[in-house]
Amino acid sequence: MPTVRINDENVTFNEGATVVDAVAQTTGRELTAEGKPADGGRLGVAVALAEEVVPRSRWAGVELSEGDQLEIVTAVQGG
Template sequence: MSEVMNVLVNGSAEQIDAGATVADVVDRWARSPIGVAVAVNEAVVTKTNWSGTTLTEGDRVEIVTAVQGG
């Protein structure tokens, strides 16, 4: 049985695997990584750092997708 941890994703309490990265969360909650910005605990995480940023218990993750339109 794998360990899980609790985080907030866009304000919703979620359980993710312990050791999950920002990239893992984006893969699970975003339709596509194109046009996506992520902040963890109110600090922006650049796309080049997603796979190297490991989340911890209680982190607050905000995933924002840019939408074009008029």
């Protein structure tokens, strides 16, 4: 079970977990394998792994490993 650092917090995942799983857990939303909200709404999230942006199209294919560092940024409307 890998422990991953997400936004400066350690989080443990089951083996085989992917970036989709990390985003779902962090946002509290159910996501499809494509990283889209299961409810059809908008997500407004960007992910960086080891300081490199991971395109949403690759989220399901990027498996989490022990010690990975993710930054998950959520867009917020307002000004």
